[in-house]
Amino acid sequence: MSIRFKALLVHLFTATGAVFAMLAMLAAVDGEWDLMFLWLVVAFFVDGIDGPLARRYHVKVNAPEFDGVLLDLIIDYLTYVFIPAFALFKSGLMDGWSGWAMIIIVTFASAMYFSDTRMKTKDNSFSGFPGCFNMLVLVLFALSPPWWVCLIIVTVLAVAMFVPIKFVHPVRTERWRTITLPMALGWTFFAGWAAWVDFDSESWAHWGLIVSSVYLVSAGAVQQLVPQRA
Secondary structure, eight states, X not given: OOHHHHHHHHHHHHHHHHHHHHHHHHHHHTTOHHHHHHXXXXXXXXXXXXXHHHHHTTHHHHOTTSOHHXXXXXXXXXXXXXXXXXXXXXXXXXXXXXXXXXXXXXXXXXXXXXXXXXXXXXXXXXXXXXXXXXXXXXXXXXXXXXXXXXXXXXXXXXXXXXXXXXXXXXXXXXTTHHHHHHHHHHHHHHHHHHHHTTTOTTOTHHHHHHHHHHHHHHHHHHHHHXXXXX
């Protein structure tokens, strides 16, 4: 199998995220939230490994006909932003005026962030919250907080997209990667578990989600506060 064909296969693999996005959306329209999140978790897993594959097979050189970065951003907007925001609104966790406010804040701010050329830092972290509302909404489904708590969290993270606070990339941020990568894999496991049991409040998956989410949200900011040893 030639290197060019392998590079093309990476693009095709990335594009499967669009299929999983559609399956998630169909489940969301039917109110099957557990199934929707299972598809989003699958899409999240694909998004986590297609980047390393793209770099390994040098897709920009060996399959330049397709823009992998653009393809990835299109799918990410669907799976990270659009579908989760729809679910948060339609599920009843945030409805009425708060739901409309959330829909406007999340979709508008994320569109601007995803097109921001300054979104990556020199150490391959994200500058500002990277628009991972799929992760946030899944945790909100699991914990079912009051609507005003949801609104505060959504608003704070939307603002955090445009402030110079670092958020780690689970794979590409080298510092603390031995902790960050297992935490990200753990989050994916607990997210799938929580969705599989239909967000049963007695499930231990919720504690795993809380611990891994707190780490992934705060690790970059802590790295900024704690200088790296030369």
